Amino acid sequence: MRTEAIEAWTQLYAAVGLLAVICASCAALKTIVELRGGTVAFPHATWTQKFLWFPRLWLRFQLAYMSGFPCIMGIALLYAHYIGFAAFNPS
Template sequence: MPQETIMAWTALYIAVGLLALLCSVLALTITIYDLHVGNFAPDISSWTGLALLIPRLWLRWQINYFKGAPVIIAIAVYFAADIGFDKLWPS
């Protein structure tokens, strides 16, 4: 594999990793904001509600994270096109 191809794939992986990190931080921020404002108010008055608090928070975070997935894909495809698809898959 040519060095140029390895560098292009490495740049793409780093870019997607940074986008995923940014998306996860923003999803955490939105989840905390929803808890603070009251948009998401899990029932913790019973033992069952308290036991399900962590799974519900995790599910809420996942939903917020997946809302950013199309943006990550679009930016990654745009970045790959900017690098050049011919560099990623040399003939």
């Protein structure tokens, strides 16, 4: 594999990793704001509802995270275009 291709792939993976961290932070902040603001109130009167509270919260976080996927994909494609798609060819 050429050095140029390794460098291009490394830069792309680093950029996508940074975007994923930013997206996860925003999703966590959104979930916390919704919980504190009372927008989301999970019932926890029974034992079953208490047991299912965390999975529901986790699902809410995951939905908020996945809503940022199109943005991550778009930025990654624009970044790959900026580097040049030919640079990613391993041969």
